[in-house]
Amino acid sequence: MLSFTLRRVALFVGGLFVTTIVVFVVLRVLPGDVAQVIGGIKATPEQIEQIRSEYGLDQPLVVQYVAWLGGLLRFDLGTSLITHTPIGAEIAEKLSVTLPLCVAGIAVALVIGVPLGVYGALRHRTTAGRVVAYVAQAAAAVPVLWTGLILILLLGRGVGAVSLLPTQGFPKDGWADPAAALASIALPALTIGIVEGAVVLRYMRSAVLNEMNLDYIRTAMSRGLTRTGAVLRHGVPNASISVLSVVGLQTASLVGGAVVIEELFALPGLGAKLVSDVGNRDLLSVQGIMVVLTGLVLAIGLVVDLAHRVIDPRQRRVEA
Amino acid sequence: MAAEWTAAELAEIDISPGRRASWRLPGWLVRTARRPHGVFGLVVVAAVLIAAAVSLVWTPHPLLAADSSHTWAPPSWTHPLGTDQIGRDTASWLLAGARTTVLVAAGATAIAALVGLALGTLTASLRPRFAEPLVVLVDILVAFPVLLIAMLLATPFGGSIGVVVVAVGIGYGVNLARVVRSEIVRVNASDYILAARAAGTGLLRRLWLHVLPNVVPVLVVQLSLTAGVAILAESGLTFLGYGAAPAEPSWGRVLADAQKYIGVAPLSVVWPGVAIGVTVLALNLLGDAVAEALDPRLRSQEARDGA
Numbered sequence: 242m243l244s245f246t247l248r249r250v251a252l253f254v255g256g257l258f259v260t261t262i263v264v265f266v267v268l269r270v271l272p273g274d275v276a277q278v279i280g281g282i283k284a285t286p287e288q289i290e291q292i293r294s295e296y297g298l299d300q301p302l303v304v305q306y307v308a309w310l311g312g313l314l315r316f317d318l319g320t321s322l323i324t325h326t327p328i329g330a331e332i333a334e335k336l337s338v339t340l341p342l343c344v345a346g347i348a349v350a351l352v353i354g355v356p357l358g359v360y361g362a363l364r365h366r367t368t369a370g371r372v373v374a375y376v377a378q379a380a381a382a383v384p385v386l387w388t389g390l391i392l393i394l395l396l397g398r399g400v401g402a403v404s405l406l407p408t409q410g411f412p413k414d415g416w417a418d419p420a421a422a423l424a425s426i427a428l429p430a431l432t433i434g435i436v437e438g439a440v441v442l443r444y445m446r447s448a449v450l451n452e453m454n455l456d457y458i459r460t461a462m463s464r465g466l467t468r469t470g471a472v473l474r475h476g477v478p479n480a481s482i483s484v485l486s487v488v489g490l491q492t493a494s495l496v497g498g499a500v501v502i503e504e505l506f507a508l509p510g511l512g513a514k515l516v517s518d519v520g521n522r523d524l525l526s527v528q529g530i531m532v533v534l535t536g537l538v539l540a541i542g543l544v545v546d547l548a549h550r551v552i553d554p555r556q557r558r559v560e561a
Numbered sequence: 562m563a564a565e566w567t568a569a570e571l572a573e574i575d576i577s578p579g580r581r582a583s584w585r586l587p588g589w590l591v592r593t594a595r596r597p598h599g600v601f602g603l604v605v606v607a608a609v610l611i612a613a614a615v616s617l618v619w620t621p622h623p624l625l626a627a628d629s630s631h632t633w634a635p636p637s638w639t640h641p642l643g644t645d646q647i648g649r650d651t652a653s654w655l656l657a658g659a660r661t662t663v664l665v666a667a668g669a670t671a672i673a674a675l676v677g678l679a680l681g682t683l684t685a686s687l688r689p690r691f692a693e694p695l696v697v698l699v700d701i702l703v704a705f706p707v708l709l710i711a712m713l714l715a716t717p718f719g720g721s722i723g724v725v726v727v728a729v730g731i732g733y734g735v736n737l738a739r740v741v742r743s744e745i746v747r748v749n750a751s752d753y754i755l756a757a758r759a760a761g762t763g764l765l766r767r768l769w770l771h772v773l774p775n776v777v778p779v780l781v782v783q784l785s786l787t788a789g790v791a792i793l794a795e796s797g798l799t800f801l802g803y804g805a806a807p808a809e810p811s812w813g814r815v816l817a818d819a820q821k822y823i824g825v826a827p828l829s830v831v832w833p834g835v836a837i838g839v840t841v842l843a844l845n846l847l848g849d850a851v852a853e854a855l856d857p858r859l860r861s862q863e864a865r866d867g868a
């Protein structure tokens with residue numbers, strides 16, 4: 242277990258390191274003059290030269306990279322080239338919208354996906370069970386943007402069939418008024434939850450279907466449990482373990498979905514900031530956000546893998 | 562008898578089919594075309610291809626024919642799906658959008674196949690000393706969200722359909738590399754590869770004649786999923802402003818334009834979503850059908866379930 246943990250943590254650290262290199266190199270491939278962007282179209286060549294040296298853009302790439310990496314190690318992401326504000330603080334502020342959104346989205350996904358997946362497996366021969374499976378297939382096939390739009394048309398305040406939830410923006414004073422803040426991330430979280438929930442549902446269903454055919458379910462039934470009882474008591478916990486890794490792998494698509502969703506619902510989150518910074522070519526800020534987001538995905542992968550080990554004794558035996 | 566075997570001994574037994582695979586029309590393809598969702602998948606994919614081809618020579622209305630007196634026209638005989646904010650025919654735009662969809666799906670799967678096959682074969686065939694770092698690198702790259710790859714590329718290069726294609730191709734190519742690698746390792750462990758080695762067949766010839774034909778079916782399953790992801794990524798990235806250009810017909814473009822006017826013309830949001838959804842669903846079902854046609858275990862399970 243210890244050697245596994247060490248190796249897994251090393252992979253996490255290595256992953257972060259590779260991420261910093263890839264992000265840095267790709268953003269510098271075509272210099273696309275940042276200094277010109279900062280100076281504006283009216284800047285004279287001298288002014289641009291000055292901006293370049295001021296921000297260290299005239300240094301060799303390796304020097305720039307090492308300086309940036311050194312800052313990262315001290316949790317200093319640098320200062321935005323465009324807005325001149327510290328990037329780290331801004332990312333932290335934006336995360337106060339994005340993290341609750343993602344957590345709520347995952348919660349909705351599990352609440353939808355797990356019970357319906359089990360139901361779909363237990364009733365896989367009935368019409369209802371099949372409808373569940375087909376609906377999940379369809380929900381996983383439409384763009385997340387479209388799911389959001391349909392939800393707005395159904396529940397959005399002002400435009401929806403039922404005028405219920407706000408569709409644009411986030412309270413200016415953030416979480417000071419929790420009810421208002423929650424209301425404004427309700428529809429976005431529901432959107433993410435439905436899209437990711439469909440994936441969870443499909444995996445849960447097929448995992449439970451797999452478990453249902455195993456001998457221990459028959460054994461449990463021979464001791465007097467009903468098929469449903471045996472599956473719920475013994476099959477579902479076993480199936481949940483494999484679904485756990487799926488949830489871990491899904492975080493990458495979750496992050497991508499969150500960017501689109503924040504833009505659609507005009508939420509001032511990290512994804513929306515990334516979109517505008519990419520547009521402004523605010524290289525340092527884009528770098529910082531990319532590393533933070535990828536770091537999040539890598540960290541969740543790490544936690545899921547370690548949890549998997551702790552929960553599932555079969556995994557450990559393979560090691561020994 | 563079997564009860565006396567240890568788990569290690571059982572693991573040694575090679576139960577994979579020992580026959581030599583060939584490049585002729587394979588049974589799994591035939592079986593795919595015999596299942597209902599396989600047929601659905603093939604028919605929809607064919608329809609999208611035909612729509613894309615037809616739109617090159619004919620659309621119901623010229624794409625740029627803006628009829629400013631008929632903005633947001635409801636569905637009618639002249640405009641079956643209505644018109645958009647400047648009176649252009651939605652049906653024509655969706656038909657022409659199929660071109661971009663085909664381009665994105667084909668381009669992304671081609672790159673993914675290339676990346677996946679190259680990395681997968683390398684990591685499975687190189688000596689462990691050289692292969693290990695590559696395997697770790699692949700494991701790391703898999704965690705990179707496709708959308709972030711696309712935005713990363715869009716920062717220096719600007720957004721375009723090409724960025725979408727490359728981002729999805731690379732992002733899913735590394736996923737594919739893992740699948741290809743494990744499949745090659747599995748095949749390499751079988752007796753007929755040992756026989757081929759004993760007969761003096763070189764590495765490249767072995768890969769081409771014996772290993773790759775076995776990998777192709779698995780590849781097809783993954784590539785049909787990749788094509789679906791590429792189509793979804795196009796709509797997301799175009800909405801964010803990094804995909805199709807404003808006058809470029811694509812389903813993501815139509816959806817992104819309609820989104821801005823959702824309060825005015827809710828129905829216009831529905832059509833592009835349905836086009837994308839049906840196509841992606843067809844690709845996913847096609848992938849499922851191929852997987853089932855390949856895996857005897859799934860086939861028998863399905864026979865029991867009757868699904």
